Amino acid sequence: MNSNEIKGLDLNKLKTLKDVNVEGKVVMLRTDYNVPIVDGNVINDFRIRKSLPTIRYLLENNVKRIIILSHLKNPKGYDKAFTLEPVKNKLQELLQTPVEFVDLEKLVGSSGKITLVENIRFWKEKENDSFLAKFLSEFADIYVFDAFSVAHRKHTTTWMLMEYLPTYAGFLVEEEINALSKIFQPEKPFLAIIGGAKISTKLNTIKALCKIADYVYVGGAMIFTIMKALGMKVGKSLIEPEMIETIKNEWNEIKDKIILPKDFIVAKNPEAEAILTDKIPDDSAAYDIGKKSIDELKELISKANFVVWNGPMGMFENERFENGTKELVKALEQSNAYRIVGGGETITALEAWSSIERFDHVSTGGGAMLKFIENPMLPGLVHLFKE
Ligand code: ADP
Ligand code: MG
Numbered sequence: 180m181n182s183n184e185i186k187g188l189d190l191n192k193l194k195t196l197k198d199v200n201v202e203g204k205v206v207m208l209r210t211d212y213n214v215p216i217v218d219g220n221v222i223n224d225f226r227i228r229k230s231l232p233t234i235r236y237l238l239e240n241n242v243k244r245i246i247i248l249s250h251l252k253n254p255k256g257y258d259k260a261f262t263l264e265p266v267k268n269k270l271q272e273l274l275q276t277p278v279e280f281v282d283l284e285k286l287v288g289s290s291g292k293i294t295l296v297e298n299i300r301f302w303k304e305k306e307n308d309s310f311l312a313k314f315l316s317e318f319a320d321i322y323v324f325d326a327f328s329v330a331h332r333k334h335t336t337t338w339m340l341m342e343y344l345p346t347y348a349g350f351l352v353e354e355e356i357n358a359l360s361k362i363f364q365p366e367k368p369f370l371a372i373i374g375g376a377k378i379s380t381k382l383n384t385i386k387a388l389c390k391i392a393d394y395v396y397v398g399g400a401m402i403f404t405i406m407k408a409l410g411m412k413v414g415k416s417l418i419e420p421e422m423i424e425t426i427k428n429e430w431n432e433i434k435d436k437i438i439l440p441k442d443f444i445v446a447k448n449p450e451a452e453a454i455l456t457d458k459i460p461d462d463s464a465a466y467d468i469g470k471k472s473i474d475e476l477k478e479l480i481s482k483a484n485f486v487v488w489n490g491p492m493g494m495f496e497n498e499r500f501e502n503g504t505k506e507l508v509k510a511l512e513q514s515n516a517y518r519i520v521g522g523g524e525t526i527t528a529l530e531a532w533s534s535i536e537r538f539d540h541v542s543t544g545g546g547a548m549l550k551f552i553e554n555p556m557l558p559g560l561v562h563l564f565k566e
């Protein structure tokens with residue numbers, strides 16, 4: 180078997196920026212600038228910074244022009260509450276060079292060296308629309324796809340536009356694919372740690388991980404639905420009742436690999452007095468994992484050579500329930516394993532108690548990373564491989 184072929188995805192066949200002469204070309208570039216914005220300011224620029232190597236490479240290699248496309252959140256049509264203008268300001272600051280910012284209709288007649296188009300979801304982005312794709316394609320010679328975190332969607336700029344323009348992976352997509360592919364050829368022991376809010380959004384990923392990891396430690400609110408399905412007491416902890424049947428049906432397939440927390444920090448509500456216990460009382464909810472659980476998790480981490488982590492262990496935004504997640508971050512920081520981390524709140528927690536640079540790979544994709552683990556050939560990646 181070719182060692183570079185991973186679940187139908189042959190890394191040797193990825194079309195990268197190095198496979199094309201970009202000099203003098205107009206390059207359309209898809210980034211994911213869906214970043215948190217408060218009062219018109221970008222408050223976390225991780226994704227913007229991760230797009231800079233591709234942009235700088237294109238400039239250094241004398242492209243004629245770069246036209247950048249991105250979405251921001253989920254607007255219903257044209258709505259300036261979702262404008263990408265704060266992103267333009269941040270991008271200008273990081274690049275130290277002017278960035279033109281235009282509505283799609285004004286792209287005709289624009290001429291900036293770097294142009295950011297207003298939130299593409301103001302138009303028919305989510306419809307995977309061939310008219311919009313064709314319209315966009317007429318402005319450029321090639322298309323560079325660097326929006327890994329939206330690659331699990333089949334939208335106009337993640338699919339249809341690639342039918343109209345020769346398409347290449349940007350450096351961020353290349354980095355994500357190379358790092359995340361290691362999940363399918365991991366060093367052993369391989370420990371996966373999954374937490375967060377909802378089992379419904381992560382069960383398929385957990386199932387996929389159970390096939391390749393040695394241990395799958397599950398924490399966060401999602402365990403209470405599992406515990407409920409297994410007939411254990413969860414008190415008033417968050418559950419998804421509609422998932423209970425599914426978990427009962429799937430449990431046999433995954434139970435050998437799964438490790439559940441053994442004790443919890445519980446309280447009558449998030450503001451009430453919190454106690455450590457291994458039995459959740461009927462009138463309380465569990466908001467964090469307890470000491471025994473943290474010790475077990477640390478022990479697993481110390482033995483692992485490969486770790487994938489997504490999802491906080493508890494309601495870490497409340498400092499009384501931060502300990503499980505905080506201790507996890509600190510243990511991972513110290514570990515010599517190859518560590519991959521991804522997820523919205525997960526990265527917030529990682530940055531609260533450590534820093535991105537201390538990990539081997541921090542994915543820009545939450546949902547996309549989880550979907551990649553289920554099946555790496557994401558819709559947005561299909562066109563990036565040579566026939
Ligand atoms: P990510 O975006 O990193 O994938 P999720 O969106 O799945 O993570 O979940 C993060 C949220 O889960 C956090 O806001 C956290 O407060 C919440 N959470 C975790 N454990 C609990 C719990 N025991 N009770 C309530 N909320 C929890
Ligand atoms: Mg989240």
